[in-house]
Amino acid sequence: RRRWLAHALPLPKPPGTPVVTETTATSITIIWDSGNPEPVSHYIIQYRAKSPESKFETVESITTTRYSIGGLSSNTDYEIRVSAYNTIGQGPPSEPVEARTGEQAPASPPPKDSLAFGNVVKNNRLAIGNVCFQSLQD
Numbered sequence: 001r002r003r004w005l006a007h008a009l010p011l012p013k014p015p016g017t018p019v020v021t022e023t024t025a026t027s028i029t030i031i032w033d034s035g036n037p038e039p040v041s042h043y044i045i046q047y048r049a050k051s052p053e054s055k056f057e058t059v060e061s062i063t064t065t066r067y068s069i070g071g072l073s074s075n076t077d078y079e080i081r082v083s084a085y086n087t088i089g090q091g092p093p094s095e096p097v098e099a100r101t102g103e104q105a106p107a108s109p110p111p112k113d114s115l116a117f118g119n120v121v122k123n124n125r126l127a128i129g130n131v132c133f134q135s136l137q138d
Contacts, residue, residue: 012091018081049076
């Protein structure tokens with residue numbers, strides 16, 4: 001008579017708290033520790049802007065322990081957490097990490113020494129030509 005021993009795979013444990021490795025004006029890159037001795041099929045990232053009305057956005061099917069979340073608003077605080085997923089289902093989320101995106105770089109002003117094109121009016125007649133502006137400072 002044969003006896004089979006069934007080994008039930010539990011839901012995954014929470015991954016380690018994410019660590020922020022890079023921020024830009026529109027993205028945050030995180031890494032985390034799996035936190036699971038059993039195989040994990042993929043990870044799920046949830047993130048939201050830190051405000052009372054914000055709901056979590058979800059990114060699914062991540063197969064590595066590093067991810068860059070893009071399309072974020074500049075100069076904004078975010079809360080990010082990670083969950084592991086295996087054949088049984090989704091485990092509980094990690095402790096959240098908070099991160100702030102950078103400021104958007106200002107548009108660069110035109111150079112001081114530049115050539116401008118324009119129209120010149122002379123004796124009530126429109127004359128098309130080039131006007132050159134040069135810096136008087138050296």
